[in-house]
Amino acid sequence: MRKKTTRKRSSRFSLVRVVLLAGLLLTLSLIFLVATLGSQKFGSLHRLVIEAVGPVQKLVAAGGASIGNFKSEYLDILQDVLKVREENKRLLKQLQETEATLNRSREALATNASLRRLLEFKNSLNRPMIAATVIGKDPSVWFRSVIIDQGSSKGVAKGSPVVSADGVVGQVFTTSPNYAKVLLAIAPSSAIDVMLQKSRIRGMLKGTGELVYKLEYILKTIEVEEGEQVVTAGYGGVFPTGLPVGVVSKVIKKPRGMFHEIEVTPAVDYQTLEHLLVIEQQDLSELKQVEKKP
């Protein structure tokens, strides 16, 4: 019974305390509010509050920034990596396409330049010619010949001279309606009537199988200089006179024999043989014209 009365008294006391405290706080707040609204001053309480809240705010802001950084550094990077990969693939494909186009353009330019030179040469000769392209090369080590993509149907005949923009290449060896085999001037079975351009001395140009000719039947009494131009002599009417053949590169003077041993470097670059011209033989073209007339 006594215990009950004591508990009741203490709870009543605590209620009074709470009411008193609340009243005090309300009053203080009211005073603070009135004072603040009235004076509009950033008082010491405000400063205290800001000092207390500031660090927490700072900490939270830093945490937020860190989370943002983490997201941008790791999660976004992952996304970026995927994007970059796609972009990389696209750019690589684009680069390959561009390179292919560039190569095609380069090839077209080189072909254009080569054909232009060939056309100039053709115009300078003023004789009927057939343009041809090398499609196959003799793989043996004993012969030197090439196959071209023009044949008897276009007027290519056995024995027709074959030239490039640089000079004499060889002679047609055999023909079929659409293709022909050309015996290169470097073949050992090839022999062309030539002359030294400066001294007008005639000789026989023979192939060696290598990238050099042999000039035969030039008498030792004749002075031959290295660097002298060798051109076709035009004997027999097969090759037109004055076509460049090569340049004298070596004159070997032997004590025995009647003739010089002369080496001639070809005017034609056999390593890059591609576009050729077959000179139509005059008698054949004349015959064709006669056939057409009636």
Added chain:
Amino acid sequence: MLVLSFIILGVLLVIVQTTLCMPTPVWLLAPDFYYILVGYLAYRLDLVRSLLILLPLGCTLDVLSGTVLGMYSILCFSGYFLLRFASDKLPVHESLYQIPLIGMSYLVISWCVHLLVHSLGIGELIAWSTWKMVVRAILVMVFSYPLFLLFDLVRRNAQRSFVPWTKLRLRADNRRRPQE
């Protein structure tokens, strides 16, 4: 079918050799694929079918290469018979000497044919150069193994018939059935 496949393959090999393997007209390192085919025929195929294949092969080579007609046919046939004879007579196990023998026979036959053409005066050839021919023989030996694999593959496929005759075959009804 087998003969036709090998004729087509032989012609293709010659075309590859005269185009892709020859960047310039004086290029040395063009392997003579045709001679590897000659070796394969000598080792693996019977005489009649081999001759049927060698005839157009030699003809194609004569057309696309050289100025002496018939020279490559001689080269192919003599190479074939030499290899066939050697593979029959040599006592060593076949696989041990197959590839070196192709290279050796290539050198010997080339030398004999060069000598023959030169002595008969049929046409002018570039002078014999041993080191060049040895290089070519080495190339033949190097390419022999992969090409033999290719030829084996072609042979296996060519021997398969287009029409599955075995499946279409009528079966007699008096076959032995499994006991139940």
